Amino acid sequence: MRVISAPHEFNEEDLYVDLRSTVGRSLFLKCEGFNFAGSIKLKVAIEMVEAAERGGALTPGSVLVESSSGNLGVALSVIAASKGYRFLCVTDARCNLSTRRLIEALGSEVHIITEPDAQGGLLGARIDHVRALCAADPRYVWLNQYTNPGNWKAHYRRTAPAIARAFPHLDVLFVGTGTTGTLMGCARYFREWHRPVWIVAVDSVGSVAFGGPPGRRMVPGLGMGIRPPLLDESYVDEVVLVEEADTVRVCQRLARSGFLFGGSTGTVVSCAMDWLDRHDGRELTAVAIAPDLGERYMDTVYQTNWVREIYGEDALIDPSATAVTR
Numbered sequence: 505m506r507v508i509s510a511p512h513e514f515n516e517e518d519l520y521v522d523l524r525s526t527v528g529r530s531l532f533l534k535c536e537g538f539n540f541a542g543s544i545k546l547k548v549a550i551e552m553v554e555a556a557e558r559g560g561a562l563t564p565g566s567v568l569v570e571s572s573s574g575n576l577g578v579a580l581s582v583i584a585a586s587k588g589y590r591f592l593c594v595t596d597a598r599c600n601l602s603t604r605r606l607i608e609a610l611g612s613e614v615h616i617i618t619e620p621d622a623q624g625g626l627l628g629a630r631i632d633h634v635r636a637l638c639a640a641d642p643r644y645v646w647l648n649q650y651t652n653p654g655n656w657k658a659h660y661r662r663t664a665p666a667i668a669r670a671f672p673h674l675d676v677l678f679v680g681t682g683t684t685g686t687l688m689g690c691a692r693y694f695r696e697w698h699r700p701v702w703i704v705a706v707d708s709v710g711s712v713a714f715g716g717p718p719g720r721r722m723v724p725g726l727g728m729g730i731r732p733p734l735l736d737e738s739y740v741d742e743v744v745l746v747e748e749a750d751t752v753r754v755c756q757r758l759a760r761s762g763f764l765f766g767g768s769t770g771t772v773v774s775c776a777m778d779w780l781d782r783h784d785g786r787e788l789t790a791v792a793i794a795p796d797l798g799e800r801y802m803d804t805v806y807q808t809n810w811v812r813e814i815y816g817e818d819a820l821i822d823p824s825a826t827a828v829t830r
Protein backbone atom coordinates (compact mmCIF):
# COMPACT_ATOMS: atom_id res chain seq x y z
CA MET A 505 0.00 0.00 0.00
CA ARG A 506 1.12 3.55 -0.66
CA VAL A 507 -0.39 6.51 1.14
CA ILE A 508 0.24 10.10 0.07
CA SER A 509 -0.93 13.48 1.29
CA ALA A 510 0.11 15.67 -1.66
CA PRO A 511 -0.50 14.81 -5.35
CA HIS A 512 3.14 15.10 -6.44
CA GLU A 513 4.23 12.46 -3.92
CA PHE A 514 3.07 9.82 -6.39
CA ASN A 515 4.68 9.35 -9.78
CA GLU A 516 5.04 6.00 -11.52
CA GLU A 517 8.69 6.06 -12.57
CA ASP A 518 9.30 2.39 -13.32
CA LEU A 519 6.69 1.33 -15.84
CA TYR A 520 7.74 0.22 -19.35
CA VAL A 521 5.77 -1.38 -22.16
CA ASP A 522 7.71 -3.99 -24.11
CA LEU A 523 6.53 -3.15 -27.63
CA ARG A 524 7.89 -6.31 -29.29
CA SER A 525 4.49 -7.94 -29.66
CA THR A 526 2.77 -4.67 -30.60
CA VAL A 527 5.15 -3.08 -33.10
CA GLY A 528 7.41 -6.02 -33.92
CA ARG A 529 10.59 -4.19 -32.85
CA SER A 530 12.67 -4.53 -29.72
CA LEU A 531 11.66 -1.31 -27.99
CA PHE A 532 10.74 -0.41 -24.42
CA LEU A 533 8.38 2.50 -23.86
CA LYS A 534 8.75 4.41 -20.59
CA CYS A 535 5.26 5.45 -19.47
CA GLU A 536 5.20 8.91 -17.87
CA GLY A 537 1.44 9.43 -17.76
CA PHE A 538 0.70 7.75 -14.44
CA ASN A 539 0.50 10.56 -11.89
CA PHE A 540 -2.09 13.14 -10.82
CA ALA A 541 -1.15 15.53 -13.64
CA GLY A 542 -1.27 12.77 -16.24
CA SER A 543 2.08 13.62 -17.80
CA ILE A 544 5.84 13.92 -17.55
CA LYS A 545 5.41 17.64 -16.79
CA LEU A 546 4.55 16.96 -13.14
CA LYS A 547 8.27 16.43 -12.45
CA VAL A 548 9.12 19.71 -14.19
CA ALA A 549 6.42 21.63 -12.35
CA ILE A 550 7.51 20.48 -8.90
CA GLU A 551 11.21 21.04 -9.69
CA MET A 552 10.61 24.63 -10.89
CA VAL A 553 8.19 25.54 -8.09
CA GLU A 554 10.40 24.21 -5.30
CA ALA A 555 13.51 25.89 -6.76
CA ALA A 556 11.59 29.19 -6.81
CA GLU A 557 10.52 28.63 -3.21
CA ARG A 558 14.10 27.89 -2.13
CA GLY A 559 15.38 30.94 -4.02
CA GLY A 560 12.80 33.19 -2.39
CA ALA A 561 11.07 34.20 -5.66
CA LEU A 562 7.90 32.35 -4.65
CA THR A 563 6.37 33.23 -1.31
CA PRO A 564 2.91 32.85 0.26
CA GLY A 565 0.66 35.26 -1.66
CA SER A 566 2.58 34.86 -4.94
CA VAL A 567 0.54 34.18 -8.07
CA LEU A 568 2.12 31.74 -10.50
CA VAL A 569 1.77 32.60 -14.17
CA GLU A 570 2.92 30.50 -17.11
CA SER A 571 2.42 30.26 -20.84
CA SER A 572 1.35 26.70 -21.64
CA SER A 573 -0.94 25.03 -24.12
CA GLY A 574 -1.32 21.82 -22.23
CA ASN A 575 0.48 19.49 -19.94
CA LEU A 576 2.58 21.98 -17.98
CA GLY A 577 -0.55 24.06 -17.35
CA VAL A 578 -2.27 21.03 -15.84
CA ALA A 579 0.83 20.08 -13.81
CA LEU A 580 1.25 23.58 -12.40
CA SER A 581 -2.45 23.65 -11.56
CA VAL A 582 -1.99 20.47 -9.53
CA ILE A 583 1.04 21.81 -7.67
CA ALA A 584 -0.45 25.28 -7.13
CA ALA A 585 -3.67 23.81 -5.73
CA SER A 586 -1.74 21.48 -3.47
CA LYS A 587 0.59 24.18 -2.14
CA GLY A 588 -2.03 26.93 -1.85
CA TYR A 589 -0.84 29.27 -4.64
CA ARG A 590 -3.03 30.89 -7.24
CA PHE A 591 -2.09 29.98 -10.81
CA LEU A 592 -2.92 31.78 -14.02
CA CYS A 593 -2.35 29.86 -17.23
CA VAL A 594 -1.93 31.93 -20.40
CA THR A 595 -2.84 29.93 -23.45
CA ASP A 596 -4.31 30.47 -26.91
CA ALA A 597 -7.17 29.31 -29.04
CA ARG A 598 -5.34 26.07 -29.98
CA CYS A 599 -5.49 24.77 -26.38
CA ASN A 600 -8.05 21.99 -26.41
CA LEU A 601 -11.21 22.36 -24.41
CA SER A 602 -10.67 19.35 -22.17
CA THR A 603 -7.24 20.63 -21.07
CA ARG A 604 -8.71 24.04 -20.32
CA ARG A 605 -11.46 22.41 -18.28
CA LEU A 606 -8.91 20.36 -16.34
CA ILE A 607 -6.95 23.50 -15.45
CA GLU A 608 -10.11 25.29 -14.35
CA ALA A 609 -11.37 22.27 -12.39
CA LEU A 610 -8.15 22.38 -10.40
CA GLY A 611 -8.97 25.97 -9.41
CA SER A 612 -6.66 27.84 -11.78
CA GLU A 613 -7.52 30.73 -14.06
CA VAL A 614 -7.09 30.60 -17.86
CA HIS A 615 -6.43 33.60 -20.13
CA ILE A 616 -6.90 32.82 -23.81
CA ILE A 617 -4.94 34.88 -26.34
CA THR A 618 -6.68 35.18 -29.67
CA GLU A 619 -4.59 37.78 -31.56
CA PRO A 620 -1.15 36.63 -32.78
CA ASP A 621 1.82 38.95 -32.52
CA ALA A 622 3.04 40.13 -35.95
CA GLN A 623 6.50 38.56 -35.43
CA GLY A 624 6.13 35.99 -32.65
CA GLY A 625 2.71 34.56 -33.58
CA LEU A 626 0.42 33.26 -30.84
CA LEU A 627 3.30 32.09 -28.66
CA GLY A 628 4.85 35.57 -28.86
CA ALA A 629 1.52 37.17 -27.94
CA ARG A 630 1.15 34.79 -24.98
CA ILE A 631 4.60 35.66 -23.69
CA ASP A 632 3.91 39.40 -24.12
CA HIS A 633 0.75 38.92 -22.03
CA VAL A 634 2.71 37.13 -19.28
CA ARG A 635 5.32 39.91 -19.26
CA ALA A 636 2.59 42.56 -19.01
CA LEU A 637 0.99 40.78 -16.04
CA CYS A 638 4.34 40.50 -14.23
CA ALA A 639 5.14 44.17 -14.91
CA ALA A 640 1.76 45.30 -13.56
CA ASP A 641 1.73 43.34 -10.30
CA PRO A 642 4.73 42.18 -8.24
CA ARG A 643 2.78 39.19 -6.90
CA TYR A 644 3.02 37.48 -10.30
CA VAL A 645 5.85 34.97 -10.65
CA TRP A 646 6.69 33.58 -14.09
CA LEU A 647 8.70 30.34 -13.90
CA ASN A 648 9.28 30.34 -17.69
CA GLN A 649 9.61 26.72 -18.77
CA TYR A 650 11.41 27.77 -21.97
CA THR A 651 14.49 29.03 -20.11
CA ASN A 652 14.20 27.62 -16.56
CA PRO A 653 17.06 25.16 -15.82
CA GLY A 654 14.67 23.29 -13.49
CA ASN A 655 12.97 22.04 -16.67
CA TRP A 656 15.96 19.91 -17.77
CA LYS A 657 17.17 19.26 -14.21
CA ALA A 658 13.94 17.41 -13.39
CA HIS A 659 14.88 14.84 -16.04
CA TYR A 660 18.57 14.82 -15.16
CA ARG A 661 17.68 14.01 -11.56
CA ARG A 662 14.73 11.68 -12.06
CA THR A 663 13.79 10.52 -15.58
CA ALA A 664 17.27 9.58 -16.83
CA PRO A 665 18.50 7.86 -13.63
CA ALA A 666 15.31 5.77 -13.60
CA ILE A 667 16.01 4.62 -17.18
CA ALA A 668 19.66 3.93 -16.30
CA ARG A 669 18.64 1.78 -13.32
CA ALA A 670 16.18 -0.20 -15.41
CA PHE A 671 18.45 -0.62 -18.47
CA PRO A 672 22.11 -0.78 -17.44
CA HIS A 673 22.99 -1.81 -21.04
CA LEU A 674 20.99 0.92 -22.78
CA ASP A 675 22.20 1.61 -26.33
CA VAL A 676 19.75 4.12 -27.77
CA LEU A 677 17.21 6.56 -26.32
CA PHE A 678 14.44 8.26 -28.31
CA VAL A 679 13.17 11.54 -26.81
CA GLY A 680 10.44 13.80 -28.21
CA THR A 681 11.15 17.52 -28.07
CA GLY A 682 9.12 20.61 -27.25
CA THR A 683 10.99 22.91 -24.89
CA THR A 684 13.78 20.24 -25.05
CA GLY A 685 13.79 19.93 -21.26
CA THR A 686 13.39 16.13 -21.35
CA LEU A 687 16.00 15.79 -24.10
CA MET A 688 18.61 17.99 -22.42
CA GLY A 689 18.18 16.44 -18.96
CA CYS A 690 18.48 12.88 -20.31
CA ALA A 691 21.29 13.71 -22.76
CA ARG A 692 23.35 15.44 -20.07
CA TYR A 693 22.89 12.52 -17.69
CA PHE A 694 23.85 9.86 -20.22
CA ARG A 695 26.88 11.87 -21.43
CA GLU A 696 28.32 11.26 -17.94
CA TRP A 697 27.26 7.60 -17.76
CA HIS A 698 29.44 4.46 -17.79
CA ARG A 699 28.72 3.64 -21.45
CA PRO A 700 27.84 5.62 -24.57
CA VAL A 701 24.14 5.99 -25.33
CA TRP A 702 23.00 7.19 -28.76
CA ILE A 703 20.58 10.07 -28.13
CA VAL A 704 17.92 10.59 -30.81
CA ALA A 705 15.89 13.80 -30.62
CA VAL A 706 12.46 13.38 -32.22
CA ASP A 707 10.52 16.36 -33.50
CA SER A 708 7.60 17.00 -35.84
CA VAL A 709 7.98 18.13 -39.43
CA GLY A 710 7.12 21.85 -39.40
CA SER A 711 8.95 22.57 -36.12
CA VAL A 712 11.84 25.01 -36.44
CA ALA A 713 13.56 23.81 -33.23
CA PHE A 714 16.44 22.12 -35.09
CA GLY A 715 16.56 24.54 -37.99
CA GLY A 716 13.95 23.02 -40.31
CA PRO A 717 11.45 25.14 -42.26
CA PRO A 718 8.26 26.14 -40.43
CA GLY A 719 5.07 24.33 -41.33
CA ARG A 720 1.62 23.46 -40.05
CA ARG A 721 1.66 21.41 -36.84
CA MET A 722 -1.56 20.25 -35.27
CA VAL A 723 -0.49 17.66 -32.66
CA PRO A 724 0.27 19.44 -29.38
CA GLY A 725 3.28 18.69 -27.19
CA LEU A 726 6.09 18.44 -29.71
CA GLY A 727 7.71 21.11 -31.82
CA MET A 728 8.52 24.77 -31.44
CA GLY A 729 7.99 27.87 -33.57
CA ILE A 730 11.28 29.27 -32.22
CA ARG A 731 14.66 27.75 -31.43
CA PRO A 732 14.34 26.34 -27.88
CA PRO A 733 16.57 28.36 -25.52
CA LEU A 734 17.41 25.22 -23.49
CA LEU A 735 18.68 23.29 -26.52
CA ASP A 736 22.41 22.50 -26.75
CA GLU A 737 22.83 20.35 -29.86
CA SER A 738 26.31 19.22 -28.85
CA TYR A 739 24.59 16.66 -26.59
CA VAL A 740 22.39 15.26 -29.36
CA ASP A 741 23.61 12.48 -31.67
CA GLU A 742 20.79 12.54 -34.20
CA VAL A 743 17.66 14.52 -34.98
CA VAL A 744 14.68 12.92 -36.74
CA LEU A 745 11.57 14.78 -37.90
CA VAL A 746 8.35 12.78 -38.21
CA GLU A 747 5.32 13.58 -40.35
CA GLU A 748 2.19 14.09 -38.26
CA ALA A 749 0.25 11.62 -40.42
CA ASP A 750 2.72 8.92 -39.26
CA THR A 751 2.25 10.05 -35.66
CA VAL A 752 -1.49 9.60 -35.96
CA ARG A 753 -1.26 6.19 -37.63
CA VAL A 754 1.06 4.81 -34.93
CA CYS A 755 -1.19 6.19 -32.15
CA GLN A 756 -4.20 4.49 -33.69
CA ARG A 757 -2.36 1.19 -34.02
CA LEU A 758 -1.08 1.26 -30.43
CA ALA A 759 -4.65 1.98 -29.33
CA ARG A 760 -5.82 -1.12 -31.20
CA SER A 761 -3.52 -3.09 -28.90
CA GLY A 762 -5.11 -1.48 -25.85
CA PHE A 763 -2.39 1.12 -25.31
CA LEU A 764 -3.95 4.59 -25.58
CA PHE A 765 -1.03 7.04 -25.63
CA GLY A 766 -0.79 10.75 -26.35
CA GLY A 767 0.14 12.20 -29.73
CA SER A 768 3.84 12.71 -29.08
CA THR A 769 4.23 9.04 -28.13
CA GLY A 770 3.06 8.14 -31.64
CA THR A 771 5.75 10.46 -33.03
CA VAL A 772 8.53 8.95 -30.93
CA VAL A 773 7.47 5.34 -31.57
CA SER A 774 7.15 6.00 -35.30
CA CYS A 775 10.70 7.36 -35.35
CA ALA A 776 12.04 4.46 -33.25
CA MET A 777 10.45 1.84 -35.52
CA ASP A 778 12.07 3.30 -38.65
CA TRP A 779 15.38 3.82 -36.90
CA LEU A 780 15.50 0.25 -35.57
CA ASP A 781 14.70 -1.10 -39.06
CA ARG A 782 17.49 0.98 -40.59
CA HIS A 783 20.04 -0.06 -37.94
CA ASP A 784 19.06 -3.72 -37.55
CA GLY A 785 18.15 -2.97 -33.95
CA ARG A 786 17.34 -6.54 -32.90
CA GLU A 787 20.36 -6.82 -30.62
CA LEU A 788 20.16 -3.26 -29.28
CA THR A 789 18.58 -2.12 -26.03
CA ALA A 790 16.30 0.72 -27.07
CA VAL A 791 14.03 2.90 -24.93
CA ALA A 792 11.55 5.61 -25.96
CA ILE A 793 9.77 8.02 -23.63
CA ALA A 794 5.95 8.29 -23.68
CA PRO A 795 5.16 11.70 -22.10
CA ASP A 796 1.41 11.20 -21.55
CA LEU A 797 -1.67 9.07 -22.22
CA GLY A 798 -4.36 9.37 -24.86
CA GLU A 799 -7.49 10.68 -23.14
CA ARG A 800 -6.56 14.32 -23.86
CA TYR A 801 -6.48 13.63 -27.60
CA MET A 802 -10.01 12.37 -28.15
CA ASP A 803 -10.95 15.42 -30.25
CA THR A 804 -7.81 15.22 -32.39
CA VAL A 805 -5.58 12.17 -32.90
CA TYR A 806 -8.39 9.74 -32.04
CA GLN A 807 -11.17 11.57 -33.89
CA THR A 808 -11.79 10.12 -37.33
CA ASN A 809 -13.22 13.27 -38.92
CA TRP A 810 -10.45 15.48 -37.57
CA VAL A 811 -7.77 13.11 -38.88
CA ARG A 812 -9.46 12.79 -42.28
CA GLU A 813 -9.88 16.55 -42.64
CA ILE A 814 -6.30 17.42 -41.70
CA TYR A 815 -4.22 14.54 -43.08
CA GLY A 816 -6.53 12.80 -45.54
CA GLU A 817 -7.87 9.27 -45.74
CA ASP A 818 -4.37 7.68 -45.75
CA ALA A 819 -3.79 8.68 -42.13
CA LEU A 820 -6.67 6.46 -41.01
CA ILE A 821 -5.78 2.86 -40.42
CA ASP A 822 -7.94 -0.06 -41.40
CA PRO A 823 -10.35 -0.51 -38.45
CA SER A 824 -9.58 -4.24 -38.36
CA ALA A 825 -5.80 -3.67 -38.07
CA THR A 826 -4.22 -4.90 -34.86
CA ALA A 827 -0.42 -5.05 -35.15
CA VAL A 828 1.72 -2.03 -35.96
CA THR A 829 3.62 -3.20 -39.02
CA ARG A 830 3.21 -0.21 -41.40
Ligand SMILES: Cc1ncc(COP(=O)(O)O)c(C=O)c1O
Nearest residue numbers: 575682683684685686725768795
Ligand atom coordinates in the same frame (compact mmCIF):
# COMPACT_ATOMS: atom_id res chain seq x y z
C1 LIG B 1 2.76 15.39 -24.63
C2 LIG B 1 4.12 15.99 -24.63
N1 LIG B 1 5.08 15.42 -25.33
C3 LIG B 1 6.31 15.93 -25.39
C4 LIG B 1 6.63 17.09 -24.74
C5 LIG B 1 8.01 17.67 -24.90
O1 LIG B 1 8.72 17.74 -23.75
P1 LIG B 1 9.81 18.85 -23.50
O2 LIG B 1 9.10 20.16 -23.30
O3 LIG B 1 10.53 18.38 -22.30
O4 LIG B 1 10.71 18.91 -24.71
C6 LIG B 1 5.65 17.72 -24.01
C7 LIG B 1 5.92 18.96 -23.36
O5 LIG B 1 5.03 19.68 -22.98
C8 LIG B 1 4.36 17.17 -23.95
O6 LIG B 1 3.37 17.76 -23.26
